[in-house]
Amino acid sequence: MNFLNEVAARFPDAISLAAGRPYDGFHTTDDVHRYLRSYLAHLEAQGLSHEQRERRLLQYGRTNGYLGDLIARMLAVDEGIEVPGDAVMVTTGCQEGMVVALRGLCALPGDVVLAVEPCYVGLTGAARLLGVEVVPVPESADGLDPETVREVAAAVRVSGRRPRALYVVPSFANPSGASMPVPARRRLLEVAAQCELLVLEDDPYGLFGLDDEPRPTLKALDTDGRVVYLGSFAKSAFPGARVGFLVADQTVRAADGTRTLLAEELSSVKSLLTVNTAPVAQAVIGGYLVESGCSLRAAGKEKTAFYRANLRALLGALEQSFGEDPRVRWNAPAGGFFAVVDVPLTADGAMLEVSGRDFGVLWTPMGFFYAPGSGGGRRSVRLSCSALPPERVAEGVRRLAELVRAHGDPVEAAGR
Structure with a gap:
């Protein structure tokens, strides 16, 4: 880069x-001020006092952010993904979401991540920074082949390493532009379950198909808690906000039997990276979501x-x-x-x-x-x-x- x-x-x-990068002509700095006002009005309508609204924007905030409910609503409206707001971590760009997921999932010696190849350099760079090995899975003209994933995962296990997760961009991938057919998406989830893999689904381009053909996300098809969903407002809103998100609604059970969501567990990683995503930037995106009725497709x-x-x-x-x-x-x-x-x-x-x-x-x-x-x-x-x-x-x-x-x-x- x-x-x-x-x-x-x-x-x-x-x-x-x-x-x-996105085209420059879709927004101006005047929009930023308007989105801030829209988000403040949203907070007021929720019953927050003037002092609470000021604190929400101007102080350190919750590690996983304040936009979980708005983002969860957006995912339900646009993608048919049903998750609670507490399953959403608001990140400093999608890049931070990749770092958090990799560090949280690949924590032991021998843990590796599988990744489609050719692969977005942000993922491979994040893994290199963390010392996490990336094992490539060659991509076909129709995107990732589930059977190739199975073969690579098996070879990794035979070598004594443990494949923990698979990174993939199912729709209009960067860099190849390839997109997985829906049957292949369903089959990939089956293979992931059989191979005990979590899937890191990166979906920055799903809104921008040449037609209106439905292309369900892996997360929308997931019935087994296999998919950790990575999203960003860089393409749908504007990159200067540097706001992304991670959706991890998997249940984690501690040794004492207590249960939490994976997103909440991963907050311990994020807290050591950025403490929390900038509240002012969150407010700008919050205003964008409020104005759009939580539908990026409509907006x-x-x-x-x-x-x-x-x-x-x-x-x-x-x-x-x-x-x-x-x-x-x-x-x-x-x-x-x-x-x-x-x-x-x-x-x-x-x-x-x-x-x-x-x-x-x-x-x-x-x-x-x-x-x-x-x-x-x-x-x-x-x-x-x-x-x-x-x-x-x-x-x-x-x-x-x-x-x-x-x-x-x-x-x-x-x-x-």
Whole structure:
């Protein structure tokens, strides 16, 4: 992430198809003030006094946060997920939720986490920071294959290690854009139960399908308490708030027989990381939820339409620029922010420098999303279409085509 930021800073005039951030045009700082007022009005309607409202925003607060009930209502309205508010931990971005979950679940020597590969670097980076081993599970064109999960989990157990959890992005994954069919989602939950795995479901892009086809979350399908759900308001609201959440409604039984929710147990980890998520940031998101009637789907229709148009623009530009080039292949995601393009050149940091300097376009090497030394993604790039208007997306692809014409292998077909 730092490398991409540094490259973007060196080539500020380049079109960035690397950034996976949301489009800037959906909110202004005036909205922040309005959301704060809306949340304060919500607290007043709940009977909190002026002093209590002031304290809620301006003092340290509850470790797991104040938005549990609003987020639980949102999950019920939008996703059909029924959990109590106490099962929700409000986090400082979804990244903190990953750290908390990994530290809480992988606490003993030999505990490992399985993760889809290619994998979002935030998860692998969090695991590396904690010293938790990540075992890759190769992804197919249709997302994670449950039977591959079973095979990898069995191999890990044979080696004497214990697979504790599986990380997956079922809908429009970052970086691949792949999405699991519903039957595969149901089967994955069965495999997780058989393999005694908890599933860490990361769902930042589920709102942004190219169509309105129902794609139930794993958490909505879960009847066995297998799924810990990771969410974020970075894409649905705005990333500057840095508010995410973790849903862990599993029951934990202590040695003395007392029972608590897993989210409450994990609060001991969060308390040592950030004490609590910034109450002012929570209030901004709380106001957003209040104004939306706790429905991100209803509030985000304009965003969904924009990202749909951008993804179609990206796929159309790829066809126009590379449709007659047999050396280049790409996938066609059914939603989300990303597509993967196989190119006839080594797509590494050195080539990215050339691309930014000489061709005015930036992209993300897919090698960043594979285990170090594996060689995966060496000749592939991730293109993001979220941060730019459609015409700039198309121009960025045109510039990428110029790079491929200038530096691509004229004989060898592209391949990952």
